[in-house]
Amino acid sequence: MIVGDATTRALHAALGGLNARRQAAEDNIANVETPGYHAKVVDFEDSLRSAIGRGEPGDMATSVTRSLAPTRMNGNNVAVDEEMVGLTETALRHQLVVEAMNGKFRLLRTSIQGQ
Amino acid sequence: MIPPISAATVSSPISLPSAVTATPGADPASQERGVDFGKAVTNALENLQSSQSATDALSEKAATGDLKAIEDYMVMATETQLATQLTVAVRNKAVESFNDIMRMQI
Amino acid sequence: MSALFNSLSITGSGMGVYKTWIDATADNVANVNTVTSTDEPAFQQRFVLASANENGAGSIGNGARVAGVQFGDAEGRLVYDPAHPLADENGMVRHPDMVLSDQMTNLIIAQRAYQANVTVFERARDAYLRGLEIGR
Numbered sequence A: 001m002i003v004g005d006a007t008t009r010a011l012h013a014a015l016g017g018l019n020a021r022r023q024a025a026e027d028n029i030a031n032v033e034t035p036g037y038h039a040k041v042v043d044f045e046d047s048l049r050s051a052i053g054r055g056e057p058g059d060m061a062t063s064v065t066r067s068l069a070p071t072r073m074n075g076n077n078v079a080v081d082e083e084m085v086g087l088t089e090t091a092l093r094h095q096l097v098v099e100a101m102n103g104k105f106r107l108l109r110t111s112i113q114g115q
Numbered sequence B: 001m002i003p004p005i006s007a008a009t010v011s012s013p014i015s016l017p018s019a020v021t022a023t024p025g026a027d028p029a030s031q032e033r034g035v036d037f038g039k040a041v042t043n044a045l046e047n048l049q050s051s052q053s054a055t056d057a058l059s060e061k062a063a064t065g066d067l068k069a070i071e072d073y074m075v076m077a078t079e080t081q082l083a084t085q086l087t088v089a090v091r092n093k094a095v096e097s098f099n100d101i102m103r104m105q106i
Numbered sequence C: 001m002s003a004l005f006n007s008l009s010i011t012g013s014g015m016g017v018y019k020t021w022i023d024a025t026a027d028n029v030a031n032v033n034t035v036t037s038t039d040e041p042a043f044q045q046r047f048v049l050a051s052a053n054e055n056g057a058g059s060i061g062n063g064a065r066v067a068g069v070q071f072g073d074a075e076g077r078l079v080y081d082p083a084h085p086l087a088d089e090n091g092m093v094r095h096p097d098m099v100l101s102d103q104m105t106n107l108i109i110a111q112r113a114y115q116a117n118v119t120v121f122e123r124a125r126d127a128y129l130r131g132l133e134i135g136r
Helices: A006-030 A045-054 A080-113 B007-011 B016-021 B028-046 B048-064 B070-103 C006-030 C100-131
Strands: A040-043 A063-066 C046-052 C064-071 C077-080 C092-095
Touching: A006 A040, A006 A045, A006 A080, A006 B048, A040 A045, A045 B048, A080 B048, A080 B070, A080 C006, A080 C100, B028 B048, B028 B070, B048 B070, B070 C100, C006 C046, C006 C064, C006 C100
Parallel strands: none
Antiparallel strands: A040 A063, C046 C064, C077 C092
């Protein structure tokens, strides 16, 4: 497939990671008052970086861990302000990666259509 | 990936600097600007491959979160898009003139 | 998080600090009349210690964080109130050493600072959104 080059696959993998992060943030915000709930933390950047270095961007693994931040009295450790800020940041990064993918497709389309 | 268009095959039917600088009655200052535009166009044609690679590298940085400023990627992507469109337009014109020549009755 | 949209996490850290400050002030105000007997410490005023997240000299920092919570004077004010059930043999009880008006002032300062952080957050986000439209 002509569209399967390494950069497109890396961007596609990053979209998956960012989606997982957004869902984790939504979960955390929904559970901000649940006793004993520990915030979920999603990390995929390191895995993606080493996968790109190996030449196999599709090999990225998304890790979902529980935060070890100090808990409040009811055992809950969700910092709601940080989760809200993180949600906006994830949305902006998502938009950037989508724009990068669209840019690649636009280049291909220009070469094919000749316009 | 579509093989890159080499500048040597597309720039020969066009001699941009002379076409742009031969403006009658132009003062030296605007002639200077004309020459620079010609150079910019030939630069874009020659460096298309490297600007596409640079855009790819910045896209990968954006994916892993290592990008330092969005402007870096957005500006490079726009430059690459314009350079690609320019190259394609030049290629189309070259093909068109080739076909015209082929159709000429001898 | 990332250096790319740094302004967002910087303002987020500021919001966290001011939210903690509002929590501390709420705690103080809720306990402004908490009376204890003289053989126990008085209710101690909560002070939030904020410190900056520095990135070394000559570079922009990374917002603020709550470095810790300090507790005020444990002695409190001794008040003569023999009718109170907790009064000792001299009729004294401990009141916390706080002034309500100070807490209210702190509350207004913290609230304004929190709102200022939210404004910065929104402006930075709008700037980034426009940056994503370069070349469209």
